[in-house]
Amino acid sequence: MNLVASLRDQIATQGRAPLTDPQIALWIAERRAPGAVCISTSTMALSDPLRPEVITAALDDTLREHPMLRASFAVSSPGEVQQAITDVDSVPWIDLSASGPTCATGVEAAALAFAAPMNLSTGQIMRAVGWRTLENGYRLTIETHHLAIDQRSWAFVVWPTVARRYNARVTGRNEPEPAQISSFFEYVRQRLLQRSEQHYQERCENFVRGTLLNCVTAPSATRTIPSGNVVSDHGALGMRRSDFETACRSFGVFPSAVYAIAVGLVLACLEIEQVVMLRVSDRPLDHDALVGMYANALPLDLTPEPGCTLGQHRTTASKRMVSLMRNRDLALRDLEHMARMIHGHRVALSRPLSVTYTPSDDVGPQFAGVTWSVHEEDPERFVTGTDLRLFSEAGELMAKVSWQPGGRDSDVLGASFLRLIGPAMQLVLGPDGLPVAQLVDQLRQMADAATGSVR
Numbered sequence: 001m002n003l004v005a006s007l008r009d010q011i012a013t014q015g016r017a018p019l020t021d022p023q024i025a026l027w028i029a030e031r032r033a034p035g036a037v038c039i040s041t042s043t044m045a046l047s048d049p050l051r052p053e054v055i056t057a058a059l060d061d062t063l064r065e066h067p068m069l070r071a072s073f074a075v076s077s078p079g080e081v082q083q084a085i086t087d088v089d090s091v092p093w094i095d096l097s098a099s100g101p102t103c104a105t106g107v108e109a110a111a112l113a114f115a116a117p118m119n120l121s122t123g124q125i126m127r128a129v130g131w132r133t134l135e136n137g138y139r140l141t142i143e144t145h146h147l148a149i150d151q152r153s154w155a156f157v158v159w160p161t162v163a164r165r166y167n168a169r170v171t172g173r174n175e176p177e178p179a180q181i182s183s184f185f186e187y188v189r190q191r192l193l194q195r196s197e198q199h200y201q202e203r204c205e206n207f208v209r210g211t212l213l214n215c216v217t218a219p220s221a222t223r224t225i226p227s228g229n230v231v232s233d234h235g236a237l238g239m240r241r242s243d244f245e246t247a248c249r250s251f252g253v254f255p256s257a258v259y260a261i262a263v264g265l266v267l268a269c270l271e272i273e274q275v276v277m278l279r280v281s282d283r284p285l286d287h288d289a290l291v292g293m294y295a296n297a298l299p300l301d302l303t304p305e306p307g308c309t310l311g312q313h314r315t316t317a318s319k320r321m322v323s324l325m326r327n328r329d330l331a332l333r334d335l336e337h338m339a340r341m342i343h344g345h346r347v348a349l350s351r352p353l354s355v356t357y358t359p360s361d362d363v364g365p366q367f368a369g370v371t372w373s374v375h376e377e378d379p380e381r382f383v384t385g386t387d388l389r390l391f392s393e394a395g396e397l398m399a400k401v402s403w404q405p406g407g408r409d410s411d412v413l414g415a416s417f418l419r420l421i422g423p424a425m426q427l428v429l430g431p432d433g434l435p436v437a438q439l440v441d442q443l444r445q446m447a448d449a450a451t452g453s454v455r
Helices: 003-013 021-032 052-065 103-113 151-171 184-194 198-215 241-250 255-269 310-326 332-343 408-428 436-451
Strands: 016-018 039-047 071-075 081-085 093-095 126-132 137-145 231-240 276-281 295-300 353-358 372-374 386-393 396-403
Touching: 016 184, 021 081, 021 295, 021 332, 039 151, 052 093, 052 126, 052 137, 052 151, 151 353, 198 310, 198 332, 231 241, 231 408, 241 255, 241 396, 255 276, 255 310, 255 353, 255 408, 255 436, 276 310, 295 310, 295 332, 310 408, 310 436, 386 408, 396 408, 408 436
Parallel strands: 093 126, 276 353, 353 386
Antiparallel strands: 016 081, 039 137, 039 372, 071 081, 126 137, 231 396, 276 295, 386 396
């Protein structure tokens, strides 16, 4: 049986599918530290008069509507990890309202409620906890495994579905099951099949030759094993999202590119050499309404050319990001293999630095008679290196850094990132003719002034 026929049999007849490369990486991390780093959590701050008993029913409706929220993951007889959809029909629910926790203690209680690792083989990978706050509000935290869901699924699929199902039950409206024209398993099949195509191999080679450049180094002697001991911090940057995006347009550069360049300046200022992994979405257009793990991460070379100006660096970085987005479906494993063939080395990702730009705070659920906001004080659990995220809240740009302590670079970056990223973004939006080396020196002076150090 050829590959095409085998995959079609697994998905259509047997109802199971192999994992994608990003899922395989998550599976390995889960095996090394069960329940520590691969849990995806989202909390919504809601106002009264929310009806918790209706929320629980809406959660069950959401579970039944989206198959990947009921996915199981297990090793098959040949040794391959496979995913399948189970018939789980209810979400484990814990109501902490009786204890009357505050916001802070509620988050801690939710973490304790979720302390037990998920059994991935059963399909029970979604659970929820809710509690009332002293401010007469409500917090609702949903947790599922990252093997089955990406960040976009939360904002554009899960929370809107919960809200739609909640509203239907509150109003007594009959909610028909939506027709799904595709599935995550179909996406898996397409991505695995394309890897054997000549065009795919050519794109891998072109990406390595034209985009990786300085990212290709000898592999680290030791590989970092996620411990789950994660530290997080976040704060406002003193910039309106609309003002930032307007400034980016005036320079003809993507906001995500400005953020990535600014991260590169911070790394240069702190004398940290790490491969930057940019998180991207590989979600096809006809999968917008589906839950799934469509996220990918690809290496982005942010190293400025010697003696280049800011304008030249912005142009080069923007071109590299365009290439990266056009090739967002490439598997990192294939890029590593290609880099080894071309250069004799591999992309070093022993402690990956992940950069994410998610500014869309204007999309969210609409609960009947209830106001909402994303609650950003959740303890970060999905971090295998250092994670740098830019997002917006009520129109204000916010930054969040999460890292596993114990490494020199990660500790230095974690302690300095929030203080330096805002000024770095302002510097990136400066005049074209400024030397990049001068900007790094300016940022270094800011860092030294803040810490009182003398170089």
